[in-house]
Amino acid sequence: MTTPTLPPPPALPANLLTGQLDEAATLVKTRGIIKRFGGLLAVNNVDFDIPRGSIVSLIGPNGAGKTTFFNMITGYHTPTAGEIIFDGKAITSTSGKKVRSMKPHQVTGLGIGRTFQNIRLFGTMSALDNVRIGLNIHLKSHWWDSVLRTPSMLREEQDAIAEAMGLLKLVDLDTRSETWARNLPYGDQRRLEIARALATRPKLLLLDEPTAGMNNSETREMTDFIRRLRSELNLTVLLIEHDMRVVMGISDRVTVLDHGEVIAEGRPDEVRANPKVIEAYLGRAATAGA
Amino acid sequence: MTGATRTIGTGPGAWFGYIGSTLAGMPAAYRARLKANRRRTIGLTVLAVVALLYPYVNHTFLAAISRNVFPLPVPDDTVTTFMTIFAIMAIGLNIVAGFAGLLDLGYVAFYAIGAYVAAFLASPHWAALGLNIVFLGNVPAGSAGVHLPFWLVVPIAVIVVATFGALLGAPTLRLRCDYLAIVTLGFGEIVPLVFKNLSQVYFSLNLGPININLNNVNLTGGVQGINPVDPPFLPFLNIKFDAQAGFLPVYLGIAMLLVAVLVARNLEHSRIGRAWMAIREDETAAEMMGVNTVRTKLLAFALGASFAGISGAFQASYLGATTSDFFNFSTSILVLVMIILGGIGNIWGVIVGAVTLVYINSSFLPYLGQRIQDSAPFLPNPAQYNFLILGVILLLMMRFRPQGFLPNRQREAELSVAGLAAADVSLGVLPELDNVSVAPPGQSETGPDARSPEVPGEGEDL
Numbered sequence: 082m083t084t085p086t087l088p089p090p091p092a093l094p095a096n097l098l099t100g101q102l103d104e105a106a107t108l109v110k111t112r113g114i115i116k117r118f119g120g121l122l123a124v125n126n127v128d129f130d131i132p133r134g135s136i137v138s139l140i141g142p143n144g145a146g147k148t149t150f151f152n153m154i155t156g157y158h159t160p161t162a163g164e165i166i167f168d169g170k171a172i173t174s175t176s177g178k179k180v181r182s183m184k185p186h187q188v189t190g191l192g193i194g195r196t197f198q199n200i201r202l203f204g205t206m207s208a209l210d211n212v213r214i215g216l217n218i219h220l221k222s223h224w225w226d227s228v229l230r231t232p233s234m235l236r237e238e239q240d241a242i243a244e245a246m247g248l249l250k251l252v253d254l255d256t257r258s259e260t261w262a263r264n265l266p267y268g269d270q271r272r273l274e275i276a277r278a279l280a281t282r283p284k285l286l287l288l289d290e291p292t293a294g295m296n297n298s299e300t301r302e303m304t305d306f307i308r309r310l311r312s313e314l315n316l317t318v319l320l321i322e323h324d325m326r327v328v329m330g331i332s333d334r335v336t337v338l339d340h341g342e343v344i345a346e347g348r349p350d351e352v353r354a355n356p357k358v359i360e361a362y363l364g365r366a367a368t369a370g371a
Numbered sequence: 372m373t374g375a376t377r378t379i380g381t382g383p384g385a386w387f388g389y390i391g392s393t394l395a396g397m398p399a400a401y402r403a404r405l406k407a408n409r410r411r412t413i414g415l416t417v418l419a420v421v422a423l424l425y426p427y428v429n430h431t432f433l434a435a436i437s438r439n440v441f442p443l444p445v446p447d448d449t450v451t452t453f454m455t456i457f458a459i460m461a462i463g464l465n466i467v468a469g470f471a472g473l474l475d476l477g478y479v480a481f482y483a484i485g486a487y488v489a490a491f492l493a494s495p496h497w498a499a500l501g502l503n504i505v506f507l508g509n510v511p512a513g514s515a516g517v518h519l520p521f522w523l524v525v526p527i528a529v530i531v532v533a534t535f536g537a538l539l540g541a542p543t544l545r546l547r548c549d550y551l552a553i554v555t556l557g558f559g560e561i562v563p564l565v566f567k568n569l570s571q572v573y574f575s576l577n578l579g580p581i582n583i584n585l586n587n588v589n590l591t592g593g594v595q596g597i598n599p600v601d602p603p604f605l606p607f608l609n610i611k612f613d614a615q616a617g618f619l620p621v622y623l624g625i626a627m628l629l630v631a632v633l634v635a636r637n638l639e640h641s642r643i644g645r646a647w648m649a650i651r652e653d654e655t656a657a658e659m660m661g662v663n664t665v666r667t668k669l670l671a672f673a674l675g676a677s678f679a680g681i682s683g684a685f686q687a688s689y690l691g692a693t694t695s696d697f698f699n700f701s702t703s704i705l706v707l708v709m710i711i712l713g714g715i716g717n718i719w720g721v722i723v724g725a726v727t728l729v730y731i732n733s734s735f736l737p738y739l740g741q742r743i744q745d746s747a748p749f750l751p752n753p754a755q756y757n758f759l760i761l762g763v764i765l766l767l768m769m770r771f772r773p774q775g776f777l778p779n780r781q782r783e784a785e786l787s788v789a790g791l792a793a794a795d796v797s798l799g800v801l802p803e804l805d806n807v808s809v810a811p812p813g814q815s816e817t818g819p820d821a822r823s824p825e826v827p828g829e830g831e832d833l
Contacts, residue, residue: 215660227641281660
């Protein structure tokens with residue numbers, strides 16, 4: 082976690098900030114996403130693009146629909162209408178009026194890893210095993226390989242352990258690999274969750290409030306770490322965050338949701354200056370957090 | 372865990388090499404354990420030797436003493452055999468309920484299917500339909516009915532039962548907790564009833580070339596069941612493992628039990644075992660991390676059920692008969708109580724639970740009942756109140772040792788209040804409220820109406 086000097090971020094597409102993206106530079110594209118829960122319109126007609134290699138923040142007041150949007154990208158919720166395209170592949174398909182979505186594990190297989198707002202580690206499994214669950218989707222051995230302990234399965238397990246240990250080292254948890262996840266301190270659990278998400282070998286990493294409940298120095302470390310992930314692992318990061326210093330410091334683009342609708346989009350400084358945003362969100366947060 | 376890294380080659384040669392080196396490494400591993408924990412290792416060794424010698428000693432000495440000198444509460448050979456039969460079933464149910472956390476109240480159905488498969492494949496039953504096949508085995512050629520050797524019957528029973536396990540699993544995969552328990556309960560009731568009632572089948576189907584006409588055909592033997600079923604037969608040594616064979620069937624049971632333990636352990640410490648545990652802990656998170664929950668749960672059902680196939684086939688062959696009365700709801704509950712008492716999730720624990728309960732149920736309580744009848748016939752016979760007594764035992768266990776005799780560490784932590792408190796402390800770093808605004812715990816980001824009407828459980832807050 083402690084890197085005094087950060088490598089420079091990779092060159093981003095020149096048209097990133099103008100919002101005019103060509104197909105190849107867009108990792109996630111959503112068009113007209115709507116999600117209704119009974120009478121509640123959680124997400125309303127959201128068009129959203131995430132450029133490859135960028136760090137994009139999704140902000141908005143509580144109940145704005147951010148997590149619902151996350152859940153639709155990962156296949157946990159099926160949108161009521163609209164389409165989601167990830168890396169050129171459609172996550173949703175529409176036949177008639179009915180929208181179908183890929184299953185979450187299929188979406189994970191495409192290359193989307195995520196963390197949760199309330200940490201959802203496997204509490205009584207070791208840190209190492211938590212990460213190995215993330216690797217599960219890339220393991221090929223069958224159950225009969227496990228029963229017979231075939232050489233291919235044993236080799237695969239050895240490789241998986243090595244890879245998981247590498248990820249634990251990345252998040253500075255390699256010395257606690259045998260500790261149960263629930264017995265780790267809070268900050269470690271946050272990082273372990275990221276390591277588990279990285280084990281799925283994602284192209285897109287979704288972080289749901291990664292610095293919630295952290296103090297200033299922990300928050301700074303986490304911010305540096307997210308930047309490092311982007312540059313070293315070539316990841317695209319979409320994060321939901323309430324801490325405005327994190328959002329403004331780390332994001333290439335910021336999208337603001339309010340009542341399920343996009344009310345502003347653009348560079349952090351643009352969004353910060355947008356009167357609609359100040360009204361809906363930043364006004365409150367700026368006075369509270371400054 | 373895998374322990375030290377070894378280089379592993381490819382192909383079957385490497386497999387034999389691995390098995391060989393594992394076996395060759397056993398004495399050294401044993402010495403290492405002896406060094407690490409001398410008392411425990413010696414204790415376990417003595418226990419294993421006693422357990423292996425017990426059926427023989429019991430048959431030759433204890434039972435004789437009990438018969439001729441002084442009545443002792445020792446199990447007879449049949450009870451000891453049933454200990455192994457139930458231990459194998461407990462291991463199987465432990466995979467479904469212990470590892471994957473899926474409550475299965477109809478496990479007896481698989482036991483019944485296993486037994487009937489054995490009866491169908493090794494008895495004169497089909498002679499009535501003019502089906503006579505004798506293949507290998509101890510039965511003279513030309514005998515009436517279908518006769519396959521036990522060693523072939525068991526794998527077939529395992530495959531058939533695993534298929535039924537998957538069939539039961541498939542429609543129940545979207546169900547969780549109570550709903551799953553109810554559906555499996557229904558399955559456990561239906562299967563024995565089907566076997567009981569398919570004794571007079573009328574069925575006709577005329578589809579061009581296909582012309583099936585069954586007129587009062589006895590498929591399952593009805594209330595009488597099917598008998599005789601061929602006993603397991605070991606060629607060369609000429610051993611029949613039937614009820615007259617004394618302690619020998621116990622050793623056959625122990626051998627199959629050891630195979631079951633090996634298979635269950637290998638599954639537990641593997642990719643699939645980890646996925647089961649992840650599903651048990653947090654199914655949603657597991658799914659989001661790429662675990663195919665449908666496939667994984669289906670495998671738990673199928674693989675867990677297959678153990679009951681071994682038990683059922685062995686039971687029918689050993690007793691030489693099968694009737695649907697063996698397979699009632701109380702057997703499902705008995706197996707479930709075994710794994711709860713023994714320590715759900717722990718393979719050795721559930722074996723201990725199975726042995727204990729079979730002993731109490733089939734040996735100790737009847738013994739006690741006999742003694743009471745002899746000396747004080749006006750007192751109630753405890754053997755008739757066995758489920759009442761098991762219930763009291765279960766209650767006492769839940770009060771004083773809810774994790775079971777030999778608990779699984781993870782299951783124990785999930786149960787214990789202290790463990791929960793510790794988890795709360797580790798999560799209890801409160802957000803600094805001046806620079807974050809988070810929804811209060813329990814309040815959903817999508818509002819109180821978040822539950823989607825379309826898919827149950829979809830509105831769960833992540």
